[in-house]
Amino acid sequence: MNTRIVLANRPAEGPIPANTFKQEQRPIPRKEDLKDGEVVVKVMWLSLDPAMRGWLRDARSYIPPVKINEVMRAAGVGKVVASKCPNRQVGDEVEGTFGWQEYWHGPSKHTELLHPPRGASALDYLGPLGSSGLTAYFGITDVGKIKDGDTVVVSGAAGSVGLIVTQIAVSHPNCKVVGIAGSASKCKTLKDLGCHATINYKDGDWRKQFKDTVGFFDIYFDNVGGEMLDLALTRMNPHAKIVMCGAISDYNAGKPYRLGNYQALIAQKGTLQGFIVMDYTKRYHEGRAYLSKMLQEGKLKYKYHIVDNNGVNGCEEGLRGLFTGVNEGKMVVKVWDGNMERVSKL
Template identity: 40%
Template sequence: MARSTQVQLVSRPQGWPTADDVRTVHVDLPDLAEGEVRVENEFVSVDPYMRGRMSDARSYVAPYELGETMTGAAVGRVVASRSDAVSEGDLVIHEMGWRDVAQGDASRFRVVQPIDGVPSSAYLGALGMTGFTAYAGLLHVARMQEGDTVFVSGAAGAVGSMVGQIASLKGAGRVVGSAGSDEKVAALTERYRYDAGFSYRSGDVTEMLREAAPDGIDVYFDNVGGDHLEAALDSFNDGGRAALCGAISQYNSTEKASGPGNMANIVTRRLTLQGFIVGYHQEHMPAFLEEMGGWVAAGDVRLDETVVDGIENTFDAFLGLMRGENTGKMVVRV
């Protein structure tokens, strides 16, 4: 009988999640039913949105159920199949993460083609929802144009590192990012095509953004919220656009977050701020796959990852992500 090691949520975190909020279990899997497949995961994704699913507050996706195995993106190989659509040996992506072996109806798994020299984990990063979030948010929500000055918060993270590269490849005039350490700031310009960067731990974000983008910004891609959003509102040129992707600075707060004090700039500078959920932009997926696939194949996009080994360490990888310990995409290698 096949066995799957899985991570389950057992209590809803108050503030920062702790090890007491989860448990690791071993689940015996039944024989495959007709139309089902069994997959040995190679890599599992951890992402900031998962913090929201650990609570039961209203959100765009249902919360994790207590006592049930958590889910998220994963990529793996089919090791057994009773489906005509999916064969043994196929590489597949799916949403049955937080476990080493996944099993279910074949419709829950999408077959993808391996790319020579590219790890399968790229389907969780540049070629997956992470890359698509950056692409759709930058080009279709914020409507970046050639020559625009672009500011990205959380710029060395999974999405942020993709936004910088896409902006440069699509002709941005200047790309500026913020990150949490001098090492990450160096990676922005050395690896992710940014023109300038600063560490938000080094001083006042508003002042540092003015120095990095003295002529103002046209586009803001927000992964952080808080003081970064306020800084962007201060630096926007007339007609600026913001894609609001996340607010990781507030996800573990137990107190009500204060809003920016310069919201009047939205009116006086005719700004557009739009929150977005990438799942509502699927019409752009074919164009994304074509462009990003070409960039990856040509070596034009860096695929940096922070890799944690062992499914039993998935929760630790998630906490590391929330603390900003990753550069590029954070994945668990099963």
């Protein structure tokens, strides 16, 4: 049977309550059930993302909300275990939107065949070579237009996207990079990765630290939004860019934070620009080439926070953990170890 987790009730504002999801068992499709071009994938890893909180909300966004009784949406990587498609062989490693379940079944064109470069693995397609890496790359280069000598501030800097943005910025000549995170140990990691200064936003004097260590910035790569963004608006150099990647501090809130300092954008001729990584799909090869090179040259160190708690059962608690900051680096759920010898024939 395929264990899957579906949306049972739409949560209101606040932390995701216990009755939001429910578990179901469904038969795993067998090869003879497949239509031409279809595959069955056994999921190895699932990505957990702050954006999932937004997908539970019935509101206009860049992607439709998850429907009630639908499997919770999630990116994943896995192995093909049954195929009626000439382009996919049993054992192939693939990526796709597999959802919170053990087995995914559908057209192979909704999966991407993985060819990890030297030194990388399939899991890295949920991290540096996946949405996190690509978000970081296009956000800092295409939206932020980073250039040598910039002062760059990154909020949520020890998270999945933030760790990569930080290291891309550090690798630019003469850039001053300040990382903001929620604990002393995360700040130490950021220092070890080459940040010139760090700020623990849970310190009582974090506002003073921001002013003293940053001075004024050219790029603020924002993963957090809210109060921190409001302070950042007062610390722009002329023509500074604020890259609006995410606003995790506000995702659980009913009423969004009201920015008080937005008029500074006028005086400093600043830009505040949002973006969605999926809009860059046609350029993913460019981003992956850049990130693979960084990995191979040892300029991109990466961390995973692995939830290994009875497969898909770990998804719900893992998702909550993103909002309390339990993770350093990419939060993923381990569903299966990928050992094909232990897979029964479908």
